[in-house]
Amino acid sequence: MNKTKSNILMAAIEVVSKKGYHPATMDEIAKEANVAKGTLYYYFESKESIFNDMIDSGISMIREEILEKIKVTEDSMQQLRIITRAILTLVFERRNLFKIIISQLWGEDIRQIELRKKMNEVMDFIEAYIINCVEDGYFEAANTRLKAFNYFGAMMTTAVYYLNLEEPIDHASETMIEEILSQL
Amino acid sequence: MNKTKSNILMAAIEVVSKKGYHPATMDEIAKEANVAKGTLYYYFESKESIFNDMIDSGISMIREEILEKIKVTEDSMQQLRIITRAILTLVFERRNLFKIIISQLWGEDIRQIELRKKMNEVMDFIEAYIINCVEDGYFEAANTRLKAFNYFGAMMTTAVYYLNLEEPIDHASETMIEEILSQL
């Protein structure tokens, strides 16, 4: 991607994660990106489209990262462990982006409805691996969709917990991973 | 509380849950409440204060509801079970308010920081019961704060899952309760 464009995107993540979508102004994003306001509109159609690009690049980053890392094993439980570690690491490393995603999951704006659709696809992706684990006998057969939700929710709340600690850790500890998987 | 005032509060919950805090305008809230815009300012100082009242009355409602219901038993595990059922029921019955709470937990607006403080108090409240359970030997001793977080997160994700089903259930099933408690 063009350097200025990705620069703007990073600035937007920074500002939006701090302020939320609406209070984050184009002026602030421009200032943070060290470009003129007009430049934002040279690269993006609207504030909404900056938001969408932000989310899309975030989600595809997760997917690519995970797909790359699970190649090393064929064992379904091992794969789920790898996915967990990968997502937790990403949540820590790109906490601002995740804050935005979580806070925008609610509400009936097109922006928010679209985001929910995208997150449902992420759920599909995770559920597929949980199904593999069930088929391989690691978990007992059950509502795998709900399990995927709980898995994701557990990751989020764990992350939120650690993110709020005074001395935030910046990596996914093995303890956290086991804690989350034990809930499945 | 004055009837007009609670009327406005209900209208605000309706509109804010649908649109989010910022896109919900005072005009819309007034229209939904069937009062003139000026009336909002007769009863509330500002939009922000409507929001705060909304949250405060929601949270104290939870607390009162729970304190009332757990009276029937002294057994800590029974009490946690009752709390779970109560919260789940409230989440279903007042889903709009909870949507607002969850979506406003993030970000650095005064409004949002204040909300997080209030939710931390709710966590204290829940943690206290989890500690009782640990002391009574129901769970093994561990990070009870994280347990409280996970417990609350599990409830939220479970609720979100069921709220998104085609045929939403409108009560807390015993299955859900056991599912959540088993994760502790």
Next chain:
Amino acid sequence: MNKTKSNILMAAIEVVSKKGYHPATMDEIAKEANVAKGTLYYYFESKESIFNDMIDSGISMIREEILEKIKVTEDSMQQLRIITRAILTLVFERRNLFKIIISQLWGEDIRQIELRKKMNEVMDFIEAYIINCVEDGYFEAANTRLKAFNYFGAMMTTAVYYLNLEEPIDHASETMIEEILSQL
């Protein structure tokens, strides 16, 4: 109509006739009307809707004025003479509004296409009276639509001519009327 609203409409005619639709800013209209910019939006949805109201009230004014005046006679030629006098008088009295109408007849903006539709209805109206004259033997049968166009065009160019004179006259002279009718 509300006083403030008609006040804004008059200010808009003043400014738009001087500057044209696009260069006329909402700031200037507000200043001319002695109200705050927000007030414009309290009474009108948009700049476009101010324009539309401006045109609509102008056109219905023409129609009402004419319908009122032609009541006095049943003779078709007399009626056409009355219409001519009425339109010319209006063009002189409300020259600013007519300037706007003429300048906005061209182009493919929705605003302009709508205006052309409205002016076509005015043409229908005029043509009807020309047809009466033809039927009564005042003119020889011919393309009455073209006659209506020419009639209107003649009125406009005559008006433009007199409006550009150093010492503008402010009424429709009988000479002008006969000049225009002689062209039919």
Next chain:
Amino acid sequence: MNKTKSNILMAAIEVVSKKGYHPATMDEIAKEANVAKGTLYYYFESKESIFNDMIDSGISMIREEILEKIKVTEDSMQQLRIITRAILTLVFERRNLFKIIISQLWGEDIRQIELRKKMNEVMDFIEAYIINCVEDGYFEAANTRLKAFNYFGAMMTTAVYYLNLEEPIDHASETMIEEILSQL
């Protein structure tokens, strides 16, 4: 003229006639001309100067075309007939340019005031031929300036009428010419 430059001028006529002066953007003109936006500024000082060049080349084209064609006769009435045919033909062939001229005659922008001056020169030119006709006894002596206005106005309205027909004709018919001249 340089090919790229005349290319830009044609593109500008196309876009401005469709949209009007202000809504026509330099971006659109550049796109229509298949050049980069910077190229517009390589050949023209500003948007305003593109407009002026557009008009000037249009007007001098009329003048040259007419001066060329009236050479064939010395009879003043014949010359006026030739002028009428020439202008009507041009109006049909370059209708977009004429649309722009007519729509920009109104208003007090420098651009528009300049255009009116130029059109007044065209009127001088036409009036001169009408005076010749009067002197040769073809019309009775009268306000020749007004006659020139009416003559031009008649041509415009006739043109507008035929341009709006379902099946537009693309040439000046002899009927139209006689119709216009008979009004003098």
Next chain:
DNA sequence: AATGAATGAGATTTCATTCAT
């Protein structure tokens, strides 16, 4: 000769808030 990324002044529009009634 030609480009297109970058700009910033200025446009339209929104909306929480005020205040006279």
Next chain:
DNA sequence: TATGAATGAAATCTCATTCAT
């Protein structure tokens, strides 16, 4: 107690123009 006309600060967005290449 309740109203709603009026406000103005601040938001998003547009676009003619510049300039380094």
